[in-house]
Amino acid sequence: xxxxMPDMRVFEWLGNDRKGVPYYLHPLNxxxxxxxxxxxxxxxxxxxxxxxxxxxxxxxxxxxAAWRHSLAGCTCLLASxxxxxxxxxxxxxxxxxxxxxxxxxxxxxxxxxxxxxxxESVLDEPTLRGHPKQAVSAHRVLLRLGxxxxxxxxxxxxxxxxxxxxMIADEVVAAHWDFWSSRV
Numbered sequence: 001x002x003x004x005m006p007d008m009r010v011f012e013w014l015g016n017d018r019k020g021v022p023y024y025l026h027p028l029n030x031x032x033x034x035x036x037x038x039x040x041x042x043x044x045x046x047x048x049x050x051x052x053x054x055x056x057x058x059x060x061x062x063x064x065a066a067w068r069h070s071l072a073g074c075t076c077l078l079a080s081x082x083x084x085x086x087x088x089x090x091x092x093x094x095x096x097x098x099x100x101x102x103x104x105x106x107x108x109x110x111x112x113x114x115x116x117x118x119x120e121s122v123l124d125e126p127t128l129r130g131h132p133k134q135a136v137s138a139h140r141v142l143l144r145l146g147x148x149x150x151x152x153x154x155x156x157x158x159x160x161x162x163x164x165x166x167m168i169a170d171e172v173v174a175a176h177w178d179f180w181s182s183r184v
Contacts (some may be wrong), residue, residue, distance in 0.1 A: 009057070010024075010061055010069065010073070011068070011072070013046075013047045013050055014044075014072065015043075017033035018033070018035070019034070021033070023043060024068055024071060026040055027102070030175055030179050044075050045079050045080050047076050048076035048077070048080035048082065051073075052080075052082075055084070059085055059088045061073040062074065062089060062092055063091050065092075065095070065097070067098035070097055070099055070102075070103060073085070073088075074089070074099070074106040075102075077110060078109065078180050078183065078184055079183070081183075082110070083110045083111060086107070086111045086115075089103055089106055093134065093137075100133040100137050100169065101133065101136075101168075101169045101173045102172065103137075104138060104140070104173060105141060105173060105176040105180060106180075107119075107141065108144060109177070112145050115141065116147055119147075119149075120142065120150070122134060123138050123142075123149055123150065123151045123153070124150070124151075132165040133169045136153055136155060136165075136169035136173070137173050139151070139152075140169070140170060140177075141173060155167050
C-alpha cells in the first residue's frame with residue numbers, strides 16, 4: 001500500500017550544521033559535523049524523543065520512498081537505541097530504497113532475532129535476490145548476525161551499474177555495522 005509523502009518536520013527538527021549542511025545528510029556516509037559525532041548523536045536522540053511523541057509520523061518517515069525520510073527515521077532509532085518499527089523497516093527494505101544498506105543495518109542491530117528470518121526470506125525471493133542493494137545488504141547483515149545464508153551473494157555476480165550498487169551496498173553495510181554496533 002503506497003504511503004503519502006510525510007511532512008518535513010523531521011528535517012526542521014534536525015536543522016543544519018554551522019556550515020549549512022543538513023544534519024540528515026551526515027549519517028548517509030558517516031561524515032559528521034564539525035561539532036563532532038557525539039554532538040550529532042545527541043541531536044538525533046533529541047529528535048527521536050520528538051518523534052516518540054508521534055509514532056505514526058515516525059512510522060511514516062521510515063516507510064516513505066524518499067530516502068532522506070527513511071534515513072532520518074533509521075538514524076533516530078539507532079541513536080536512541082529504540083527497538084521499534086520492525087514492520088515499517090521491513091516494508092521499506094522490501095520495497096527498495098537508496099539507503100537499503102542502512103535500513104538493513106538498522107534491522108540487524110535493533111531486531112536481530114526477527115531480522116534474521118526476514119532477510120532469509122528476502123534472499124529466497126528470486127525477484128528481490130536480483131536487486132543488488134537488497135541482496136547484498138541482506139546477505140551481509142545475515143553474516144554479521146552469525147547466519148549461514150542459503151544463497152551466496154557475490155558482488156562480482158553483477159555487471160555495470162548493478163555491480164556498482166552491489167559494491168556500494170557491501171561497503172556501506174560494513175561501515176555502518178562497524179560504526180553503529182558499538183553504539184546500540
